[in-house]
Amino acid sequence: MNVVAPIGQFASRRDVATDGEHPRVVVADIAARPRSTARIITVANEKGGVGKTTLALHLAVALADTGHKVLAIDLDRRQQSLNRVLTNRDGTARRLGVRLPLPRHLVLQQQSGAMLCQEVARLGWDCDYVVIDAPGHDSPIGRRAIAMADLLVSPLNCSFLDLDLIGRFHPVNGRLLGPGCFAAMVGELRAAREEAGLSGPDWLVVLNRKRRETSHNQSKVEAALGKLAPRLGFRLGAGLHERVAYRDLFELGLTHLDLHRIPDLPRSRGVAAAEILQLLDDLRLEPAGPEAANVLPLQPAHLG
Ligand SMILES: Nc1ncnc2c1ncn2[C@@H]1O[C@H](COP(=O)(O)OP(=O)(O)OP(=O)(O)O)[C@@H](O)[C@H]1O
Numbered sequence: 236m237n238v239v240a241p242i243g244q245f246a247s248r249r250d251v252a253t254d255g256e257h258p259r260v261v262v263a264d265i266a267a268r269p270r271s272t273a274r275i276i277t278v279a280n281e282k283g284g285v286g287k288t289t290l291a292l293h294l295a296v297a298l299a300d301t302g303h304k305v306l307a308i309d310l311d312r313r314q315q316s317l318n319r320v321l322t323n324r325d326g327t328a329r330r331l332g333v334r335l336p337l338p339r340h341l342v343l344q345q346q347s348g349a350m351l352c353q354e355v356a357r358l359g360w361d362c363d364y365v366v367i368d369a370p371g372h373d374s375p376i377g378r379r380a381i382a383m384a385d386l387l388v389s390p391l392n393c394s395f396l397d398l399d400l401i402g403r404f405h406p407v408n409g410r411l412l413g414p415g416c417f418a419a420m421v422g423e424l425r426a427a428r429e430e431a432g433l434s435g436p437d438w439l440v441v442l443n444r445k446r447r448e449t450s451h452n453q454s455k456v457e458a459a460l461g462k463l464a465p466r467l468g469f470r471l472g473a474g475l476h477e478r479v480a481y482r483d484l485f486e487l488g489l490t491h492l493d494l495h496r497i498p499d500l501p502r503s504r505g506v507a508a509a510e511i512l513q514l515l516d517d518l519r520l521e522p523a524g525p526e527a528a529n530v531l532p533l534q535p536a537h538l539g
């Protein structure tokens with residue numbers, strides 16, 4: 236895909252991006268290593284608490300639910316939230332004796348590009364998708380996960396605090412000043428990939444915890460993202476609303492996509508499941524792996 240590099244006044248924001256390891260070094264580290272045929276989806280935003288783990292879980296489960304082999308990698312070795320919820324899921328399937336789609340999962344303990352690629356090759360060699368959950372701060376391993384992604388998914392809350400990491404606007408006249416620190420870093424990594432003869436990653440930005448009633452603040456954030464999308468080269472997804480459904484089954488490792496498989500649990504009204512399916516649509520995933528022509532359509536049978 237064609238990467239939109241920072242232009243004009245945007246170029247002056249290089250300072251924020253080159254704050255960490257140089258993007259060329261990061262890309263060279265990743266590009267030199269053998270990679271599997273699995274498509275890599277990295278869920279990242281260096282802002283904390285925006286819903287990365289929530290999205291990574293639902294994406295991993297939704298992709299597994301459509302018959303794909305999925306490996307989920309948790310880069311946050313301190314919190315390990317994604318790995319814990321998927322471990323709970325394995326336990327729930329065993330205890331209840333139900334057949335749940337079970338993504339493979341691991342925490343990346345040794346945080347190097349070499350180990351990340353090795354784990355993708357070791358556990359993801361026959362997978363269709365690898366879903367990587369990045370920590371809520373800038374880190375060398377987070378940058379590598381973005382640099383190796385086919386698709387980057389970045390959730391953010393409907394707040395100007397969160398928007399500030401994607402784009403900076405003049406507080407009085409609302410004029411666009413440049414990319415925020417996270418977007419600048421993504422731009423630099425994409426430019427480094429292009430220099431190395433690689434394309435992508437494709438980038439989807441998703442508003443999370445949207446309110447049901449339209450608020451002035453939410454409309455302003457949405458308008459700002461609409462302005463930023465063509466400048467920074469991302470697509471804007473339909474987003475997810477604030478719903479208890481995205482967190483109430485954490486201890487069981489379940490999502491509302493699973494409820495039809497569990498006897499005696501109240502059925503979902505389907506709104507959260509429908510939103511996740513919309514998110515899958517927004518990803519515009521190309522069929523994965525060498526047998527791409529034979530993979531199932533991205534639509535769970537029970538919701539078809
Ligand atoms: N759409 C949503 N509706 C309701 N609650 C949500 C939604 N998305 C996320 N949450 C809740 O918001 C909190 C933060 O979400 P999550 O842990 O997924 O964020 P994160 O970006 O992974 O955080 P970190 O940066 O710490 O890794 C959690 O309590 C989660 O259950």
Ligand SMILES: [Mg+2]
Pocket residue numbers: 287288289311316368369370371
């Ligand atoms: Mg998280």
